[in-house]
Amino acid sequence: VTDLDGPFHAILQANKLGAIIVVHAHGDNMDAILKYVPELNNVIGTTQSMPLKNVYNFGGFTDGDRCVFLAKALGATKIKLVGFDYDDESVTPRKRKKLAWAKRLIEIALSEDQC
Numbered sequence: 001v002t003d004l005d006g007p008f009h010a011i012l013q014a015n016k017l018g019a020i021i022v023v024h025a026h027g028d029n030m031d032a033i034l035k036y037v038p039e040l041n042n043v044i045g046t047t048q049s050m051p052l053k054n055v056y057n058f059g060g061f062t063d064g065d066r067c068v069f070l071a072k073a074l075g076a077t078k079i080k081l082v083g084f085d086y087d088d089e090s091v092t093p094r095k096r097k098k099l100a101w102a103k104r105l106i107e108i109a110l111s112e113d114q115c
Contacts, residue, residue, distance in 0.1 A: 001046075001067040004032040015040050022046055024066060025055065046070075062098050065105040072109055079110070 003024040020042045045055040058073045060066030064084045086103040
């Protein structure tokens, strides 16, 4: 799950090894989508707004919590987040706020009420 702001070579390599790439579209990444998506196979498009015929809204805000909502929507019975540090002190204040929202959303997604 990506909005294409990470290292594209890693995304492309994972895709070449068979990974399905879930690309999240938002107003700030349309240039990246137009540039990189044509290089990918097995792509699922997501959005935070009204879904389209072939673009889905599974829920979530950041790549990490969006991945949890996607896994839940697809029926996952076990979810393990690797490398997702809510308390990373080395990030910008803006990123720290995003991580706080991600933590809240993941807690909601994984709560007993939502299962």
